Amino acid sequence: MNNASAPEIKKERVISPIWLLPILAIVLGAWLLFKAWSEAGVKIDIVFESAKGITAGQTQLFYQGLDIGVVKSVALAPKLEGVIVKAEVKREAEQLLKADSQFWLVTPKASITEISGLDALVSGNYIELNPGTGKYDDSFVALSEPPNIIRGKGLNVRLSADDLGSLNIGSAIYFKKIKVGEVQRYQLTDEHKVEFDIQIRPQFAHLVKIDTRFWNVSGFEADISLDGMQISSESLASVISGGVSFDSPLQSAIATKGQSFTLYDNLKDSHRGKAIQISMQQQNGLVAGRSKLIYRGANIGFVSEIINNGSHDQFTAKALVEPKYEDLFNSSTQLVLIKPEISLNGVKNIGALVGAKQIEVIADQGELATQFELSLAPKPPQGSKAFTLTTDNVKGVSSGSPIVYNGLTIGKVLALTLKNRSFELSTYIAPEFASLLTINSRFYNQSPLAVEADLNGITVESSGLSGFIQSPIILLPGQSKKSSTSKTFRLHHNKQAALLSKEKALAPLKLTLKTDYLGSLAEGAPVLYRRVPVGKVDSYQLLKDGEIEVELEIYGNYRYLVADNTRFWHASGLEIKASLEGLSVNSESLKSLVLGGISFDQFDELAKETQRTIYKSKQLATKRHLNIALSTQDSHGIYNNMPIKYQGQQIGKVTQLGFSEDLSTLTASAELDFPYYRNFARSGSLYWQESASISLSEVKNLDTLVKGDFINALPGKGKPLQTFKLLKEVPNTDKGSLHVWLSSSHFGSLKIGSPVLYKQYKVGTVDKAKLELDGSKILARLNIDSSYRHLVRANSVFWNASGVDVKLGLGGADIRLDSMETLLTGGIAFATPETTPLAESANDNDKYQLQSTYDEKWLQWSPSIQP
């Protein structure tokens, strides 16, 4: 152990690995230091108008949503022109800081159309940066509003419009009501148009084609017309803030970036189609955007614009036609204004009445054209047969009046023109009825209502209610099957005229008639033959003597109807006869009621007139009268128009009554009808007044109780005579009757007219009674019928048969009564005794004694007496 040297203790200088730690710390610290230095932002100054919403240390700077810096301080600008915002922008964003870089403050904006900057609501306002392109700069002036900038991806296209409308930046672009983009920027161009830059989102970019149409959808689109009401809007947002919608044809190529489009005011304007121009003299109620072009009922286009060419009398309507109908518009195409048609058959094109007028397109072959003239008058449909009707008087026919064949409308009047004082109606007949138009077709005007009224009833013929509004024209197809080559036809006034014209026309017969009473006759009034109009009143004039001269025209082929024995009378008005026989209303025709008219007929019994006269009535025309005078002392029961009858038939009437100067006699002027006066205006003719008489034996002329008395007449056989005595009782016309006189102390119940009975059979009457001049007797004249006169013999006895003969006895009672009538009116009975030979037959004016009573044996007499 001695040798063992003491161990040298060598202090080991060891550097502990722990020293790496501070080195690491230093390295880290140095790196942090470098990092802090290198990341220190770029200091910039931005001058804002106001510091509102900007907070130092909090307000950030963003570029495309990326945080690129923060506001470090906000200070007042030295000259108080605003506030200086000092901001630190990250070094990597340094290249955004160019001289024309734009800064603006983004604040939360909440409006009904957009809530933008909502992020700013949470994150606070921030400053947005739009980099420029100039040199680096570090002091800027902020914009007060977000600039119109296009940023981001998507298809940018340009729209140009006449005005801004209600569009704004941010207004949405809709495609099928889906928002696919928005308006990014707008600006006014030098051409005073507004240009919009819009951006379509990338995923929708393919929807915009090279021929896409954009239109404004701002607000409501209200289309109120007779077709209905349509209110549409794109979306509520677009109603308020405006919007743009577009459509695209599927096949077209996709639009290129930056392509320019026109922004139309509305959907209608945006319609694509071939543009045509229609020139016209008047605007004719066409309305841009409303007036449609109609082809066979289909809507193929519309009037997009109506412009005045500056001369104020020429308008040009621009119309857009759907592309597929382009070929309809060629050099021979006609454009016709559609007018409303209102008829009772229906209402057509009523839209044209109130709303915008429409234009009908009538296409034909030809070269394509774009310039057209608007025709006001409609053209006949294709294939129809057009022709012209001429007339002097249209009588309510107007354009649109139908052409009717057997009640079926087969054509129409298109237009009416006046040419040389006569009218020309251009008309057509529908193709399917064209065969009805033959060489001898005739046309006439149908009056809307033809009324024929007579006692058989009233016949009303009407062409239908529509006839009142549009007078129809009736076609009478001729017998011929040959279709007409003529283009002109005559329109006749009525069916008769039309029918007449079918015959070989004769020259009309002109007649001059006189009348003292014009009635309601007017020029043009019909002349009727048995209610068929065969002529008309041409003219009339008042003559100096107060008469009226009427010129008639009888149509040629009816001239044979006027002969010597023809009589004319007024057919005007109604003739009403009211009597106990009934009520009779007579009128010729309603037309003659209004217009007046003349009827005529032939009467065989009448002779030629020296001067043709228009009578007031048919009766006056046909009756030839003979005036007679009837005089009587007893005017009771005599009245005007008192009929004169023969065997119940009227043969005349009292026309006038007048007293003689001394009032003793009444003279009744009466007229006897033709031909009765031949027999009754002769000597021997008898006239007596018939009154009602009621007796037990007969009831006579009861009707006179109501109707008044009448005059009975018996023909005479003597010379013509015109003055007669009017008898008060039935004259004895039995020439062979026997007149005998009875004298009696009293008249008893006898009366004039009391019967004379033979074997209780009436053989005569008491026809006269008179008092003996000395008053001692009363004389009654018996009138025994001629057939029984031989029964009265010289020895005949007469007794008074009036009253009841009552005999009372023990055997009983015997009551005898000649007749019930004699009980009341009294009567005379007679008997002739049976002597052989018989006594002589009585002579006229023999006198007999009237016994007051009879002898029983008289009743037993029953001789056979031969006449």
Add this chain to the structure above:
Amino acid sequence: MYTSAKQMGLKLCRHCKLSMSEEQTHCQRCHMRVHTRAPNSLQKCWAFVIAATVGLFPANLMPITVLSTRGAPQYETIMSGVISLIKDDMVGIAIVVFVASIVVPVMKLVGLIVIMLSLQFKMNLDNRQRIVIYRIIDIIGKWSMLDLFVLSIMIAVFERNNLVGVEAGPGATAFGAVVLLTLFAAKSFDTRIIWDKQLEQR
């Protein structure tokens, strides 16, 4: 006066406190390696202290929290946090934070540096003062982690959302490192060196 165990050729197992002779390299009882004095204690302590000192700068200059509410995120350093607490009339809490986050770490480092400098350059410093300084450093050192606890709780509570978010900033990492380094520095310092020096001088 007294003789140290080292002078008597003895050394102590730091793990089971068994005394043994100098020759023993391993503890007879716990078989752990045994040193007379902790090896390179001063050197290690210096390294930790220097690293902690370096870390002190980012810990205080860099934001310890990032508060994102509206607008730009708010970066708070420890000191700015203390200031805003004072502004918000929370002086008590401000003091706690200030002491725990700024005063304590700085004091720890200053204390250690003073002890080690006095040993290294044989400055006249009372051994008792040295050991008192050390004891204080050892006791308060762990409280410096308070800040980080609070921060971690805040992060957990204000889970990052769109309205309010709290994140730990780089300063928090640095601060945590500073606290750990000071702890290690204090731990690696073998207090017996203080008296060894005195014995050598004698």
